[in-house]
Amino acid sequence: MTSQDLTLLSFKIGEDIFAVDALQVNHILEVPSTITAVPNTPVFMLGIINLHGNIVPVVDMRILMGNEKTINGADTSIIVINPNAEQESRLGLLVDMVKEVIETNQSELTETVTDGKKGLIDTFEGTLCINEEFIHVIDIKNIMEVIEK
Amino acid sequence: MIDKFKAKFVEESMDNVHDLEEALFLLEKDMNNKELIERIFRAMHSLKGGGAMFGFNHLSEFTHHLETIFDWVRGNKLAVSTDLISLTFSAIDHINHLLKTGDLTNDEEIADQKAFIQRVQAFLTLTDSPAQKAGMTSVEASGAEAAIATKTYLISFIPQPELLQNGTNPLYLMDDIHALGQAVSIAYTHKVPSLDLIDNTSNYCIWQILVNTAESVNEIKDVFIFVEDECELHVDQIAETNIIGKPEINVLIEKALQHNLLLTPDDFKSGDWNKVQTKEPEEKKKVVVKEHKISSIRVTSHKIDELVTLVSELVTIQAQLSLYAENHDDPVIGALTENIQKLSRQLRENAFDISLIPLQSELMRFQRLVRDLSKEQNKDIDFVIEGGDLELDKNIIENLTDPLLHILRNSIDHGIELPEERIAKGKSPKGTILFKAFHSGANVIVEISDDGKGMDTEYIRQKAISKGIIEADAVLNEKEILELLFVSGFSTRDTVSDVSGRGVGMDVVRRKIANIRGEVTIESQVGKGTLISIRLPLTLSIIDGLLVKVADNQYVIPISSIDKIYALDPAQIKQSFNNVVIIDKEQVPFIDLRKVFNEPQHQTDIVQMVMVKSEDKKSGVIVDNVVGEYQTVVKPLGRYLKKQEIISGASIMGDGTISMVIDTSRLLQSRKNIKVTG
Numbered sequence: 066m067t068s069q070d071l072t073l074l075s076f077k078i079g080e081d082i083f084a085v086d087a088l089q090v091n092h093i094l095e096v097p098s099t100i101t102a103v104p105n106t107p108v109f110m111l112g113i114i115n116l117h118g119n120i121v122p123v124v125d126m127r128i129l130m131g132n133e134k135t136i137n138g139a140d141t142s143i144i145v146i147n148p149n150a151e152q153e154s155r156l157g158l159l160v161d162m163v164k165e166v167i168e169t170n171q172s173e174l175t176e177t178v179t180d181g182k183k184g185l186i187d188t189f190e191g192t193l194c195i196n197e198e199f200i201h202v203i204d205i206k207n208i209m210e211v212i213e214k
Numbered sequence: 215m216i217d218k219f220k221a222k223f224v225e226e227s228m229d230n231v232h233d234l235e236e237a238l239f240l241l242e243k244d245m246n247n248k249e250l251i252e253r254i255f256r257a258m259h260s261l262k263g264g265g266a267m268f269g270f271n272h273l274s275e276f277t278h279h280l281e282t283i284f285d286w287v288r289g290n291k292l293a294v295s296t297d298l299i300s301l302t303f304s305a306i307d308h309i310n311h312l313l314k315t316g317d318l319t320n321d322e323e324i325a326d327q328k329a330f331i332q333r334v335q336a337f338l339t340l341t342d343s344p345a346q347k348a349g350m351t352s353v354e355a356s357g358a359e360a361a362i363a364t365k366t367y368l369i370s371f372i373p374q375p376e377l378l379q380n381g382t383n384p385l386y387l388m389d390d391i392h393a394l395g396q397a398v399s400i401a402y403t404h405k406v407p408s409l410d411l412i413d414n415t416s417n418y419c420i421w422q423i424l425v426n427t428a429e430s431v432n433e434i435k436d437v438f439i440f441v442e443d444e445c446e447l448h449v450d451q452i453a454e455t456n457i458i459g460k461p462e463i464n465v466l467i468e469k470a471l472q473h474n475l476l477l478t479p480d481d482f483k484s485g486d487w488n489k490v491q492t493k494e495p496e497e498k499k500k501v502v503v504k505e506h507k508i509s510s511i512r513v514t515s516h517k518i519d520e521l522v523t524l525v526s527e528l529v530t531i532q533a534q535l536s537l538y539a540e541n542h543d544d545p546v547i548g549a550l551t552e553n554i555q556k557l558s559r560q561l562r563e564n565a566f567d568i569s570l571i572p573l574q575s576e577l578m579r580f581q582r583l584v585r586d587l588s589k590e591q592n593k594d595i596d597f598v599i600e601g602g603d604l605e606l607d608k609n610i611i612e613n614l615t616d617p618l619l620h621i622l623r624n625s626i627d628h629g630i631e632l633p634e635e636r637i638a639k640g641k642s643p644k645g646t647i648l649f650k651a652f653h654s655g656a657n658v659i660v661e662i663s664d665d666g667k668g669m670d671t672e673y674i675r676q677k678a679i680s681k682g683i684i685e686a687d688a689v690l691n692e693k694e695i696l697e698l699l700f701v702s703g704f705s706t707r708d709t710v711s712d713v714s715g716r717g718v719g720m721d722v723v724r725r726k727i728a729n730i731r732g733e734v735t736i737e738s739q740v741g742k743g744t745l746i747s748i749r750l751p752l753t754l755s756i757i758d759g760l761l762v763k764v765a766d767n768q769y770v771i772p773i774s775s776i777d778k779i780y781a782l783d784p785a786q787i788k789q790s791f792n793n794v795v796i797i798d799k800e801q802v803p804f805i806d807l808r809k810v811f812n813e814p815q816h817q818t819d820i821v822q823m824v825m826v827k828s829e830d831k832k833s834g835v836i837v838d839n840v841v842g843e844y845q846t847v848v849k850p851l852g853r854y855l856k857k858q859e860i861i862s863g864a865s866i867m868g869d870g871t872i873s874m875v876i877d878t879s880r881l882l883q884s885r886k887n888i889k890v891t892g
Contacts, residue, residue, distance in 0.1 A: 099871065101864075101871070101873075102767065103855060103858055103874065104813070104858075105810075106855070106858060113855075113864055113872055114872070118530055118849075120851055120852065120866075122852055122854045124854075152852075153850060153852045153853045154852065154853055155852060156854060209853075213853060213856070213857075
């Protein structure tokens with residue numbers, strides 16, 4: 066079991082560290098000067114951006130995770146994921162800070178403990194412990210479901 | 215590799231099946247048309263041959279039997295009958311199934327096919343007495359008899375280098391020719407390059423074959439049916455008798471091979487074996503012309519989609535360039551931009567033209583539905599098509615088929631009455647369904663009308679009341695009542711069956727049509743019939759729009775739905791308790807986009823009102839101000855914003871900012887209080 070079968074991109078929301086499957090990540094962008102707000106959408110839906118001529122909706126991961134503090138700083142970034150490589154599934158995730166790429170094993174993941182009270186995301190792929198830091202791996206499918214609801 | 219060929223075969227076969235179906239429809243109306251019978255036979259023949267070549271053995275076996283039938287028909291041994299046509303129609307369904315699934319593996323299906331083949335064969339035994347049923351003259355038959363005397367033909371088969379790349383083995387073709395009668399083949403190999411230059415996937419050989427056979431020129435050409443497009447083919451009759459093996463002929467062949475000069479029909483003229491020169495040169499010319507001309511090519515729809523996307527992007531970039539040129543006072547850039555603008559407009563028009571396909575391609579399915587359903591329900595229906603050659607964006611056609619099938623099914627099920635009923639009402643026993651497509655401005659209109667019993671508005675009203683859609687004392691005019699058919703929940707899912715009331719799932723039809731930015735309306739008169747009209751845009755991805763501003767955002771309203779623009783004082787809106795303003799002494803209902811989009815109230819001195827119409831509704835739409843007219847590429851918002859119904863897409867402006875495209879019919883539908891103008 067030496068081969069590394071899982072590549073993750075980790076990022077920070079508040080003081081917590083999360084990660085997504087790096088293979089689903091398309092771009093990492095700075096927050097553009099304007100995000101066009103779409104009327105009558107939930108608070109977490111920030112709006113749409115123009116990514117090389119295509120429209121990509123952006124959601125605020127801080128709100129999805131139940132954080133109240135949503136002030137953009139110098140490190141605030143948008144991670145654009147492209148699940149199933151479908152154009153229409155492209156989605157920008159606004160996070161406080163993008164950290165690093167982690168190579169690891171599926172077997173290293175342990176079950177994520179959630180109380181299901183905070184935020185809208187309640188299922189995770191698992192939790193990874195590196196240097197006494199917990200990294201919660203986000204289930205992209207779950208995010209998609211939550212947003213589409 | 216072989217899968218690729220298989221896919222190509224299936225695709226081509228679908229065309230063949232399509233052709234077959236079309237010919238069959240025509241044959242049904244004109245049962246003695248030789249040309250059609252020939253066309254059907256050829257389609258069957260191609261399916262059989264191709265099927266065997268690409269491992270569709272069941273298909274090949276099945277079509278073989280059908281081919282036999284039509285061989286008999288064209289040989290006047292069997293007459294065309296309604297039964298035969300019905301059988302062939304169901305056979306086409308089976309062929310479609312076989313093409314989709316490949317060889318059958320399920321025992322039950324194999325048994326079904328066997329039973330089917332027996333039915334086909336029954337036809338052959340049933341009518342053993344030749345030609346008598348249809349009352350055909352036996353002159354043609356005896357003419358065929360006389361042709362049994364063999365003739366000698368010269369076949370020149372000049373394949374293109376690509377011949378082998380389709381998996382064709384020319385030697386098999388030679389074998390097929392030899393099977394027709396006594397034959398000598400001559401292979402010219404002078405074009406074969408030296409070994410180091412040989413490309414082993416190319417063909418370098420040319421063949422000429424002398425064949426003595428009783429078969430016709432067409433029969434000989436049939437052998438080459440699969441390679442028609444990859445070769446030059448001449449079949450010339452050179453003698454009325456068998457001349458193969460005569461010493462003079464052998465000399466000619468020898469000479470041709472030595473000089474690498476192909477034999478021509480003229481070489482054989484001098485011989486005393488030939489007294490009558492019958493073959494007119496005209497036919498030869500025709501063949502040559504046909505094979506040199508490639509008037510159309512087959513491209514995967516994926517490639518076209520990609521082209522259209524690229525062109526759309528180009529249009530966007532070009533808009534950015536125009537904006538830059540406007541802001542920088544440089545005459546050179548200005549001129550260049552103008553040229554690019556012209557070019558990209560032409561390119562865009564071309565690209566969209568390519569993605570248009572004729573409506574005709576889908577009509578066959580409709581004809582089929584009408585035919586099958588009316589037979590099933592013992593109704594006599596004349597399905598008339600007008601404007602079938604009209605072209606529409608392929609994405610629109612794809613999304614249009616299901617709603618249209620639904621509407622047609624409704625017309626047959628509930629519109630057209632049984633012949634007895636019709637006679638009792640003083641109508642002709644034969645009902646008519648008219649399918650009409652035509653251009654109207656930037657739109658295409660598809661109308662389906664029937665002369666059936668029409669819709670009983672009182673019945674619809676009662677039903678709507680019982681479903682709780684309207685109050686029992688609601689006062690509605692006829693148009694408003696018909697509009698109820700489109701309300702979801704009017705016909706609930708559990709009543710969707712062949713015998714349910716008219717108006718089944720019309721809400722679904724409207725939704726599907728709305729997805730392709732179309733609109734549906736109904737007109738109906740009890741006893742006279744029903745007309746359903748669908749208005750569609752020409753293409754999906756580019757629209758002419760009016761750019762407007764609401765709070766911080768820009769929105770695009772499609773020009774096609776705009777009537778007029780007025781300037782208003784915001785106070786007028788605030789005063790109105792029922793969202794109506796008075797313009798030219800008329801009450802005009804309005805929708806304030808700031809309110810719809812939950813933006814703060816207007817602070818400006820003046821607002822503008824855009825009069826928008828959709829279907830029968832008309833309403834003012836209040837915006838902050840109108841920016842201008844723009845031609846824009848509409849991009850989808852993706853799956854996450856699907857619930858946002860009023861906004862159907864977004865478009866990227868020249869400066870890279872985004873404006874959202876408003877779906878006017880949804881916007882107007884979102885406000886129930888808008889009065890329908892009658």
